[in-house]
Amino acid sequence: MDNNSTHLWKDWRLHLVVLVIVIITELIGTHKIPVGAGAILLLPMLYAVIIGLAAFFTPLINKVQSRKAESLVFMSVTLLIAKFGVQAGPALPELIKAGPALIFQEFGNLATILVALPVAIMLGLRRETIGMTHSIGREANLALISEKYGISSPEGRGVVSMYIFGTIFGAIFLGVTSGLFASILPISPLSFAMATGIGSGSMTAASLGPLVAMYPEQSELITAYSGASNLLTSVTGLYMSIFIGLPMAEKYYSWITKLKSKRRG
Amino acid sequence: MLEKLIDWTLTLTIVAAMALLGNFIGYEVMPLAALPGMISLMVIVLIGMIIHEVLPFKRLPAIAYIGLLAFILTIPGVPGAEKIAEWTAEVNLLALTTPILAYAGISIGNSWADFAKMGWKTIIIGMLVLLGTYLGSAIIAEIILRIQGIV
Numbered sequence: 001m002d003n004n005s006t007h008l009w010k011d012w013r014l015h016l017v018v019l020v021i022v023i024i025t026e027l028i029g030t031h032k033i034p035v036g037a038g039a040i041l042l043l044p045m046l047y048a049v050i051i052g053l054a055a056f057f058t059p060l061i062n063k064v065q066s067r068k069a070e071s072l073v074f075m076s077v078t079l080l081i082a083k084f085g086v087q088a089g090p091a092l093p094e095l096i097k098a099g100p101a102l103i104f105q106e107f108g109n110l111a112t113i114l115v116a117l118p119v120a121i122m123l124g125l126r127r128e129t130i131g132m133t134h135s136i137g138r139e140a141n142l143a144l145i146s147e148k149y150g151i152s153s154p155e156g157r158g159v160v161s162m163y164i165f166g167t168i169f170g171a172i173f174l175g176v177t178s179g180l181f182a183s184i185l186p187i188s189p190l191s192f193a194m195a196t197g198i199g200s201g202s203m204t205a206a207s208l209g210p211l212v213a214m215y216p217e218q219s220e221l222i223t224a225y226s227g228a229s230n231l232l233t234s235v236t237g238l239y240m241s242i243f244i245g246l247p248m249a250e251k252y253y254s255w256i257t258k259l260k261s262k263r264r265g
Numbered sequence: 266m267l268e269k270l271i272d273w274t275l276t277l278t279i280v281a282a283m284a285l286l287g288n289f290i291g292y293e294v295m296p297l298a299a300l301p302g303m304i305s306l307m308v309i310v311l312i313g314m315i316i317h318e319v320l321p322f323k324r325l326p327a328i329a330y331i332g333l334l335a336f337i338l339t340i341p342g343v344p345g346a347e348k349i350a351e352w353t354a355e356v357n358l359l360a361l362t363t364p365i366l367a368y369a370g371i372s373i374g375n376s377w378a379d380f381a382k383m384g385w386k387t388i389i390i391g392m393l394v395l396l397g398t399y400l401g402s403a404i405i406a407e408i409i410l411r412i413q414g415i416v
Contacts, residue, residue: 009275014371015283021367022283026291026360043359044291045366052370053377061371069372075273076280076365078314081328082306083361085335086353092340101409111401116393123386132390136398140326161383165391168373168380171366173395181400187407188416195402198395201328202369205362207399212358223358229402231332238324 008072014065021051030213038183041210046175049206077201081234084227091224098194102228105194106236112136113249121256131158134249137166138200140238144246171206174198179210189215193222197229199237204230266318273314277307280364288360302352309335 009015025044033040052069055061061069088095095102113133120129131149135141137159142151149155182192189211196208208226212219281303285296313331317323339346339353373380410416 007272009272009279015279017371018364018367019283019286021370022287022363023290025363025367026287029291043362044287045359045362048363048367049370049373052367052372053374054370056371056374056377061374063375066372066375069368070375072276072280072368073365073372075276076361076368078310078328078331079277079280079284079303079306080358080361080365081332082309082313082335083353083356083358085309085332086306086339086349087358088332089336089339089343089346090341090350097413098410098415100413101406101415104409105402105406108400108402108405109398111404112394112397115397115401116390119393120386120390123389125386125390132387133394136394161387162391162394164376164379165383165387166395167376169388169391170395171369173392174399177396178399181403187403188410190416191403191406191410192399194406195399197402198398202365203395205365209359209362219358227332227336231329231336234326234329234332 008068008075011065011068014061014068017055017060021048025051035180036184038180040176041179041213043175043209043213045206045209046172049171073202080201080205081230084223084230087220087223088227091221094221095224095228098225102194102232105229106232106240108195109135109240110245110248113245113252117249117252118256121260127154128158130249130253131155132162134245135241136199137162141241144238144241166200166203170200170203174203175206175209178207179214182211182214189218189222190225193225194229196226197233199233269318270311270315273311277310281307283364284356284361287363288357292357292360294355294357299355302354302356305349305352306356309338
């Protein structure tokens with residue numbers, strides 16, 4: 001996302017639509033749907049993303065405004081990132097104690113390669129797989145892949161489709177699943193908090209929201225951990241992809257395809 | 266530079282005003298009570314954006330500087346840290362997320378046509394990619410936190 005677009009503040013109609021969405025969704029408030037032993041938490045932000053998408057299909061919003069909204073996501077995420085930071089500072093002693101977990105969970109981002117890449121190959125995809133699974137495919141990865149392979153290469157097509165998928169579905173998907181997982185899996189909300197540093201502002205917000213709402217008594221530490229993990233991801237994320245994620249996806253890809261052809265031969 | 270700064274400030278003011286309203290409706294914090302905290306956040310953001318703008322090194326995103334700055338400013342012992350922490354505590358995190366995702370919803374409309382064309386394979390892999398990252402990190406964190414006896 002570029003943060004250079006100017007005069008974003010002038011589009012009063014766009015802001016008015018968002019203002020109305022904020023008022024409506026905050027008035028509806030938080031609701032909980034029990035699912036088996038767990039629960040899905042419906043937060044105002046989840047309705048907001050859906051109403052926002054619906055608004056796009058009305059005459060209220062046009063394409064230009066929709067593109068402006070993208071830069072506005074970046075601008076509004078900065079406030080959230082600052083909020084993360086001020087929550088993390090006072091928790092410095094706790095963060096130091098949890099330092100090893102915070103650092104090592106960054107490598108968890110590579111788990112996506114281990115899990116998703118073989119499935120993609122099984123489904124018959126080829127080199128698109130590398131673009132799709134080497135990372136969660138946000139802006140920085142889009143840039144990295146197009147620099148290395150070209151955006152119209154198979155790898156480029158892969159990362160673009162993941163980018164679109166994440167853009168549309170990421171926040172909604174994580175907003176629903178993060179609360180559900182926290183309520184059914186024997187994993188502490190503090191560990192999930194560290195996992196919310198995904199490398200996308202809106203996905204982080206969506207996955208953190210249910211955790212904060214479900215565990216209000218731990219919300220300060222949850223936010224601090226999430227903020228620290230976010231900071232780590234924003235500093236290390238791209239380098240993680242360059243030096244580990246992408247080479248690992250390449251090696252793993254050629255290993256699996258070799259294995260597959262051997263089995264056939 | 267100054268022009269950009271004014272522009273950012275105006276845009277942030279609009280978003281901040283909406284978050285203050287959401288903070289009031291959803292979390293019953295009077296906007297005036299949350300105002301010092303919101304202004305602190307805005308100032309931190311602006312300084313972070315300026316640092317990003319001025320430094321020639323562009324590989325780190327602006328949010329890296331913003332997060333780091335906010336973090337350092339509130340470390341116990343740093344002058345003013347307690348005040349900033351106290352003020353910003355009035356700004357509910359969830360109130361900040363609502364306008365973000367409303368804008369996100371509007372912006373994703375643009376990619377909707379491409380999304381609709383996407384095959385089921387991409388959707389399955391996409392979900393696995395997101396789950397892999399999220400659960401992978403959570404599981405590693407859980408193992409280490411348990412070894413350390415923190416959870």
